[in-house]
Amino acid sequence: MLELAQQQANFLPGMDLTFLTEMLLMLLVSTLRIGAFLMSSPLFGARWLPLQVRVLMAFALAATLATQPQAIEFDQLASSAGVMMLLVEIAIGLTAGLTLTIWFSAMLLAGEKIASTAGLGFAAQVDPSTGGQTPVVSQILYLFMIVVFLSVDGHIIAIAIMIESYEILPIGASVNPGALLESGISAASAMFLSATIIMFPIAMILLLVNVINGIITRSAPQLNLFSFAFPVTMLTVFVLLYFSASAMGHSAMSLIDGGLNAMRDLIGGLRYG
Numbered sequence: 001m002l003e004l005a006q007q008q009a010n011f012l013p014g015m016d017l018t019f020l021t022e023m024l025l026m027l028l029v030s031t032l033r034i035g036a037f038l039m040s041s042p043l044f045g046a047r048w049l050p051l052q053v054r055v056l057m058a059f060a061l062a063a064t065l066a067t068q069p070q071a072i073e074f075d076q077l078a079s080s081a082g083v084m085m086l087l088v089e090i091a092i093g094l095t096a097g098l099t100l101t102i103w104f105s106a107m108l109l110a111g112e113k114i115a116s117t118a119g120l121g122f123a124a125q126v127d128p129s130t131g132g133q134t135p136v137v138s139q140i141l142y143l144f145m146i147v148v149f150l151s152v153d154g155h156i157i158a159i160a161i162m163i164e165s166y167e168i169l170p171i172g173a174s175v176n177p178g179a180l181l182e183s184g185i186s187a188a189s190a191m192f193l194s195a196t197i198i199m200f201p202i203a204m205i206l207l208l209v210n211v212i213n214g215i216i217t218r219s220a221p222q223l224n225l226f227s228f229a230f231p232v233t234m235l236t237v238f239v240l241l242y243f244s245a246s247a248m249g250h251s252a253m254s255l256i257d258g259g260l261n262a263m264r265d266l267i268g269g270l271r272y273g
Contacts, residue, residue, distance in 0.1 A: 036093025103259030111138030
């Protein structure tokens with residue numbers, strides 16, 4: 001009876017532990033790039049999104065990539081070259097996420113300058129996405145940006161770009177490190193330029209309103225500056241934001257397109273730069 005059981009056990013399919021170990025290592029290594037992107041990108045990297053959710057998303061996305069052939073030797077993971085490869089994977093994900101975040105920050109910067117011009121810089125509260133103090137106008141514009149980003153499926157496109165990056169730039173492939181720095185500099189330049197374009201018309205009108213308020217209060221000293229000029233300026237801000245909603249939407253679309261294209265250029269520059 002015992003011999004029969006042993007003979008049947010020999011015919012049972014076994015699991016190759018070497019193959020299982022390689023699959024688990026491939027899953028962990030694949031998680032680094034997409035996980036770093038989720039930690040540093042807008043929306044996915046917000047503090048209100050629990051860390052456990054981001055980790056589960058990273059493993060779920062990496063599971064679809066673990067079976068793809070990669071230019072990696074698992075015996076080298078413990079060597080200095082293997083450690084450098086893991087650091088490169090993290091750097092690619094962080095740079096891609098930060099590039100998109102910097103493009104999104106143009107709307108935050110524009111809102112901050114509008115708030116300071118209108119005298120609303122002190123009207124700040126805790127930003128749930130960053131945990132820092134941010135003017136209310138900046139939060140309104142940033143939430144508007146996030147809504148546009150979700151409405152055009154920008155989050156899906158961003159994840160698709162990161163998944164395609166494993167085909168363009170396999171794990172363990174040689175990269176051009178200069179593309180990482182170039183992507184950050186280009187994104188920062190675009191952020192300041194875009195923020196200036198967005199806030200300049202509103203800031204100029206507010207400057208004109210402040211000049212008029214100064215002339216009125218100078219002509220009539222009995223008028224209190226805070227009881228007269230400040231309500232007029234605050235009302236002007238909200239009226240301008242209301243009538244510029246359509247233009248803000250086009251600006252948000254331009255920022256989203258620019259950020260996603262910057263991610264594509266980053267991946268292409270790392271591989272072919």
